[in-house]
Amino acid sequence: MISLGIDPGTASLGYGFVREHGDSSLEAVHFGVIRTRPGTAMPERLFNIYQELGGLIAEFKPDRAGVEELFFSRNVTTAITVAQARGVILLTLQSAGMPVAEYKPNMVKQAVTGYGGADKSQMGEMVRLLLNLDNAPKPDDAADALAVAITDIHSYRLSTVNPL
Numbered sequence: 316m317i318s319l320g321i322d323p324g325t326a327s328l329g330y331g332f333v334r335e336h337g338d339s340s341l342e343a344v345h346f347g348v349i350r351t352r353p354g355t356a357m358p359e360r361l362f363n364i365y366q367e368l369g370g371l372i373a374e375f376k377p378d379r380a381g382v383e384e385l386f387f388s389r390n391v392t393t394a395i396t397v398a399q400a401r402g403v404i405l406l407t408l409q410s411a412g413m414p415v416a417e418y419k420p421n422m423v424k425q426a427v428t429g430y431g432g433a434d435k436s437q438m439g440e441m442v443r444l445l446l447n448l449d450n451a452p453k454p455d456d457a458a459d460a461l462a463v464a465i466t467d468i469h470s471y472r473l474s475t476v477n478p479l
Contacts, residue, residue: 317344318471319377319413320464321368322456323385325360325400326351329456330368332375333446333464335472341465343446345375346457357396361403368404372411379414381467383459386420418466423459426466438462 322329331346349367351360382405385398408415421431428441439451439458445465452458 316379316468316471317375317377318464318467319372319375319380319408320460320462320467321380321382321404322459322463323383323397323401323404324456325357325364325396326353327454327456328364328368328400328404329454329458329460330371331452331457331461331464332371332377333461333468335468339472341446341468343448343452343461345371346452346461348454348456357399361399364400365403365407368407369411372407372413377413379416379467379471380408381416381418381463381470382408383423383463384417384419416467416470418463418470423462423466426469427462 317332317334320331320333328349330349332344334342334344336342349364351363382401385394385401405415424433424438425431427445428437435455439455442458442461442465443451446461452461
């Protein structure tokens, strides 16, 4: 199974494809960021996200996807633009016909590190260890997306276990 994890954003959208093997080991298939140009009109930026994400889905053919939920404390303008990106992301995933789960940031941190308040360096190091990478993934948006995919795989696995 391959899960696509997404860390939403309009300037930099993190994505990560993680494969779970039959022995439950995990492998980073591909990861990176979709960047849009500053100063570009929002409709064009959103269309760029739609096209690039759709191309990645067509190329790597994930079975499912996990998307980080929106979290903001003060900057409403940033929250609105990220919410617009999330809308495009969810539409793109739904159009591709794949199951989508959404995860709160502290849930992803808890699932990956065991601590819901983990910082960026702790997250990057745990993603590196869980995926057996030589270095922590960069940039942070890509590491966060891989963490979302790991969370999605673990969550899916737990939801499909047959009760005793």
